[in-house]
Ligand SMILES: Nc1ncnc2c1ncn2[C@@H]1O[C@H](COP(=O)(O)OP(=O)(O)OP(=O)(O)O)[C@@H](O)[C@H]1O
């Protein structure tokens with residue numbers, strides 16, 4: 001079944017086309033976009049749409065490409081050797097499987113998410129080129145080659161912290177998630193909170209988009225912040241009128257923490273929004 | 280197929296390779312974008328463009344290359360354009376009566392012929408302001424050789440709705456920062472400024488420590504770990520965006536994008552000619568939204584390396600005289616502000632995009648060099664290296 005927008009995840013047409021192209025041609029799909037625009041959730045939705053299990057590999061600045069394949073736990077082996085453990089004679093006991101090993105050897109096709117690839121070292125993507133291309137790799141310690149039984153669907157996300165190498169980019173399909181416009185955002189809100197009061201959603205979105213337009217914000221609130229914030233507003237059963245209010249003392253507290261996350265941004269908001277409203 | 284289009288992309292600076300061209304063809308063959316031009320556009324973009332800052336260029340080339348049939352009329356139309364698309368375009372271009380007549384006469388070939396003729400006619404009549412081509416945007420082919428408001432060819436439902444083509448909306452215009460890809464050499468130079476520090480969780484095996492501890496333990500392993508090394512260098516960029524800097528915009532943008540990818544802790548502000556009491560983050564709003572320079576001094580600690588980027592070319596009064604600034608009244612001289620900044624940050628440098636030999640002809644440059652204790656460097660690889668060496672001390 002091809003991937004398409006669902007009642008849980010709103011996908012634009014260009015995203016649908018990119019996902020389906022990547023799946024059909026068995027190429028990785030690189031997804032970029034502002035934080036909180038649904039990059040990570042996308043992989044879960046694709047897995048659900050295709051009916052495949054999802055294997056998630058979250059990348060940190062210290063992650064090495066090799067860890068996605070396997071790691072040889074020499075330290076444990078050394079320790080076992082000192083303790084006289086018989087397991088020590090078979091090196092295979094100390095080969096720790098990585099996420100790609102898991103995906104390659106799975107009985108059924110899988111979706112692999114390589115999340116936030118730009119967090120890793122600049123060379124990380126290059127180190128995975130061959131493996132993702134051929135979908136196989138060699139284990140030196142045991143002298144075996146792990147070949148993918150079926151090529152997994154690979155979804156890679158990036159927050160644009162680093163430029164990715166050209167050779168890597170050439171092999172991917174690419175999708176840039178644009179920040180949702182008002183109409184799309186209304187739909188996204190509806191998927192998460194089908195029962196939200198229309199007036200509250202409307203006022204909240206007004207405030208939300210106004211805040212995003214403030215120049216110089218340290219951290220622009222994104223979809224995830226909006227959703228968290230709406231939840232708080234619903235729990236507190238806040239009247240939509242408060243959001244429309246001109247009184248900074250009334251409006252700031254419901255914004256604090258969820259939408260605006262640091263003092264500098266709050267003071268910026270105060271200065272710009274309230275000054276302009278009073279005219 | 281599509282070779283002309285790919286050529287056009289490459290000419291406009293979008294780096295498209297054969298691998299990507301083949302992916303596009305493969306996906307077309309696999310039927311990923313059947314029967315819809317919009318899907319074809321999305322697919323081509325996804326297969327050929329790998330960075331959103333080139334989307335706008337892609338849109339322009341796409342619009343130009345696939346603008347109706349005009350550009351390719353008379354040549355092998357079908358080689359470049361999906362047949363279904365042509366059909367839709369024909370429907371738009373020809374009147375229902377014409378369509379019916381053609382249909383009666385016999386199918387697609389006849390239709391194509393008529394369409395070709397019609398397009399030819401349009402070309403000839405172009406000057407005459409005929410009912411076919413006008414700039415008012417009401418005819419099927421407008422200012423750009425097609426109706427700027429466009430037709431959404433390929434989607435049956437929307438045939439009666441006027442829709443702007445996605446690629447004509449130019450929605451990614453803001454993302455094209457015009458920076459050439461070739462920032463790698465800049466990055467390599469800046470990389471010398473990296474200062475590694477062991478920060479965060481202890482997760483790297485400390486070999487020396489382990490051997491020592493194990494020996495002390497009479498041979499029983501005692502593992503020692505240490506945090507991994509990371510780049511802890513903090514950089515603050517002050518970029519001149521004044522008039523005479525226009526010639527150097529590209530160079531400073533390249534520097535900026537290289538620095539942004541190299542330093543985790545990078546902040547930037549703009550100024551004009553010399554620094555005074557306020558700096559700004561958005562040039563369009565420089566008059567309304569400034570950050571007080573004092574706030575910059577409070578916010579960023581002396582561990583930040585401050586790098587000015589500017590041509591240092593101005594009237595000397597702009598530096599030494601209160602009220603000497605070009606754009607506004609400054610109560611305190613630029614010199615006072617520069618001294619405040621160099622006093623606070625200490626590790627400071629000025630990168631100057633004008634060639635070093637020319638500096639001696641500019642009085643303002645001489646003054647600033649003196650204020651910076653000669654730490655002014657040309658924006659060349661060699662200059663960058665000298666700067667990084669000075670800054671990393
Ligand atoms: N198109 C969408 N439809 C439904 N929900 C969405 C959509 N986009 C984002 N969300 C919601 O927004 C939240 C953030 O999404 P997610 O964590 O995937 O963002 P991200 O882009 O991976 O962010 P980061 O870059 O911070 O990792 C999730 O709760 C997700 O459900």
Ligand SMILES: [Mg+2]
Nearest residue numbers: 039040041115
């Ligand atoms: Mg994420």
